[in-house]
Amino acid sequence: MIEPTVSLFPATSDRGVLRVATLGPEDDTLDEMDRLLSTLGVELTHRQCAPVRRVQAGTYYGLGKLEELKKNADDAGGVDLFVIDVELSPRQMQNIEKILDGPVLDRAGVILEIFSRHARTREAKTQVELARLQYVLPRLAHLWSHFERQRGGGVGNKGMGEKQIEVDRRLVKRRIEILRDRLKSIEKERVVQRSSRDHLLKVALVGYTNAGKSTLLNALTQSDVLAEDKLFATLDATVRSLDPDSHPPVVAIDTVGFIQRIPTSLIASFKSTLEEIAEADLILHVVDASSSKAKEQMETTLEVLKELKCEGKETITVLNKIDLLKTPGERNRAKVLSPGAVRLSAYQVEEVLALRTRILDHFKNKMSTIEVLIPYEEGKLHAQIREFASVTSTKPMERGVFYRLQIEQAMSERLQLVRFELGGAGGRK
Ligand SMILES: Nc1nc2c(ncn2[C@@H]2O[C@H](COP(=O)(O)OP(=O)(O)OP(=O)(O)O)[C@@H](O)[C@H]2O)c(=O)[nH]1
Numbered sequence: 001m002i003e004p005t006v007s008l009f010p011a012t013s014d015r016g017v018l019r020v021a022t023l024g025p026e027d028d029t030l031d032e033m034d035r036l037l038s039t040l041g042v043e044l045t046h047r048q049c050a051p052v053r054r055v056q057a058g059t060y061y062g063l064g065k066l067e068e069l070k071k072n073a074d075d076a077g078g079v080d081l082f083v084i085d086v087e088l089s090p091r092q093m094q095n096i097e098k099i100l101d102g103p104v105l106d107r108a109g110v111i112l113e114i115f116s117r118h119a120r121t122r123e124a125k126t127q128v129e130l131a132r133l134q135y136v137l138p139r140l141a142h143l144w145s146h147f148e149r150q151r152g153g154g155v156g157n158k159g160m161g162e163k164q165i166e167v168d169r170r171l172v173k174r175r176i177e178i179l180r181d182r183l184k185s186i187e188k189e190r191v192v193q194r195s196s197r198d199h200l201l202k203v204a205l206v207g208y209t210n211a212g213k214s215t216l217l218n219a220l221t222q223s224d225v226l227a228e229d230k231l232f233a234t235l236d237a238t239v240r241s242l243d244p245d246s247h248p249p250v251v252a253i254d255t256v257g258f259i260q261r262i263p264t265s266l267i268a269s270f271k272s273t274l275e276e277i278a279e280a281d282l283i284l285h286v287v288d289a290s291s292s293k294a295k296e297q298m299e300t301t302l303e304v305l306k307e308l309k310c311e312g313k314e315t316i317t318v319l320n321k322i323d324l325l326k327t328p329g330e331r332n333r334a335k336v337l338s339p340g341a342v343r344l345s346a347y348q349v350e351e352v353l354a355l356r357t358r359i360l361d362h363f364k365n366k367m368s369t370i371e372v373l374i375p376y377e378e379g380k381l382h383a384q385i386r387e388f389a390s391v392t393s394t395k396p397m398e399r400g401v402f403y404r405l406q407i408e409q410a411m412s413e414r415l416q417l418v419r420f421e422l423g424g425a426g427g428r429k
């Protein structure tokens, strides 16, 4: 059976480090593939960029191009793995593997490998394992030889392999069912957790992978979420308090990074994590302003937000890593990128504090002052008012307590304060 811990990558050869050759249609995405692979600690031996004029149904790239790749890889001293930086069907992958006579993965396979290595929490692990097995299932026949090599055996007897594949296929299907069930119960826990945060104002940090979301969250909230110069360092939604003393409390939520051409099955498996974004009251769109691809990365993020039906949400765009922009030209380019955006470095305490104030002001501006008379028997409501609103004056009266308070519109609706408002629609109660 394929263990969840087994890598999608073939075992390293006796050279110690895994040698990889890449082939893809665009230089930009190949650059990104280089970074994805370096996150995985492999050695890039050969890289080839070739536009695809017409996709070949069976092999994606034409035979000539694939043979050229093989020759170039051989000339570079041979490789352990070929990465084709597109989305391949299981059949295309198998055919290419035959032509190249070596293990092949596509973009989704590489991203999945990173996700499996970076998953930390039970939820992330379950989501990633499910996505991985869904990827593996239709590819078992050809991936099987990778795993077989990892188990220490040779590719071995063909007949034996096919029988094993059948057994593995059944086991993988059963495991997928188990994981789906587990995810359902984790999702239920999440819904409960989220509803316990109903009364909080939520700011979600979203953006392209490696933009600096976790670093900024740490700086904004003085916490220590793992931030690393790695793609997809964060796979979970981490919640931290931004201002515990405000009424209502404001929290910031770190989220999984986005990337161009992320496999849709992966987005689906991160559904519950991404729902945090849909429920946020404010989005902080973090952009790495020092990246030469900042514009494209912003667009990718906006597209994903659209898919999550969040495009209309109130958003503050943050151009991060400004400290890396050395020339006036570079700084100007950042300005043009998003004219109204906050430009800062997550390392500059004062700039981060100014952003924090801006976030809190955003919520304060949405506050309105109202006067209510809450009957004494509404015990819970008195506590909720103290927690979620900022009370400016209070006075015990005959029928209840009079409050003058500042409260956010959405929160006032949640508590249905209109029922008790003085001078308002429901004030004559
Ligand atoms: N120079 C500079 N580096 C930064 C800044 N903010 C973050 N970084 C670095 O950028 C890298 C990525 O930061 P993270 O905070 O892990 O990025 P992320 O957006 O959370 O990335 P994922 O979780 O992988 O999606 C780390 O090495 C940070 O130290 C900044 O303002 N200036």
Ligand SMILES: [Mg+2]
Pocket: 213, 214, 215, 226, 227, 233, 234, 254
């Ligand atoms: Mg992160």
